[in-house]
Amino acid sequence: MSVDDLMTKALAALGEAGGPISVELLHRMADGGGVDEPKSIAEVAELLDVTAHTLRYYERIGLLVVDRDADGHRRYSPEAIRRLVFLTRMRLSGMAIRDLQHYVELVDAGADTVPERLDMLVEHRDTIQRQIRELTLSLAATEYKIATYGGRAGDPLS
Known part of the structure; x- marks a missing residue:
């Protein structure tokens, strides 16, 4: 699979x-x-x-x-x-190559780097969550325009 x-x-x-x-x-x-x-x-x-x-x-x-x-x-x-x-x-999900390189360096450096890796991932998660909210709003605006033009809009939050 x-x-x-x-x-x-x-x-x-x-x-x-x-x-x-x-x-x-x-x-x-x-x-x-x-x-x-x-x-x-x-x-x-x-x-x-x-x-x-x-x-x-x-x-x-x-x-x-x-x-x-x-x-x-x-x-x-x-x-x-x-x-x-x-x-x-x-x-x-949009993580920059330089951030991935830094993350991999940390992984390869061993377990002592877990707190820094966790900080990186939490920050990236927060960025993704913000992007999801922004995209949800953009989807709702697009669905609204489709309905305005007589098209069939779906549930804007789905």
């Missing part, structure tokens, strides 16, 4: 339940969909719905280390894929 499939399932569960996504589903998303063996760059690109160029870029700027097979081809370990799941979710 791809990470996109897991996200779709998580979002559907959120919409149906009207509450938080289950911890088990979040673990599966963070787990890279249960990947337990190394994958090629093409397989990882498809799994995460990113380009191979993006994966090579993340490697080049130090966001992850990728093993190579005997022929020199990239082989993404389950740990590298888990990190990529996190990185791609953070990029999708």
Whole structure:
């Protein structure tokens, strides 16, 4: 199951339940969909719905280390894929590359950096929550205009 499939399932569960996504589903998303063996760059690109160029870029700027097979081809370990799941979710949510680089440096520095990592994530969460509120307002304004022009508008808060 791809990470996109897991996200779709998580979002559907959120919409149906009207509450938080289950911890088990979040673990599966963070787990890279249960990947337990190394994958090629093409397989990882498809799994995460990113380009191979993006994966090579993340490697080049130090966001992850990728093993190579005997022929020199990239082989993404389950740990590298888990990190990529996190990185791609953070990029999708607007976290800057320089912040991701700093976060990865902290992770690689060890457990003593957990408080700083937590501070970074709390700040990013607050930013995402503000963006969601702003987008909700923008959606409501768009739905209003659609209804004004005689179109069919949905629930502006859905």
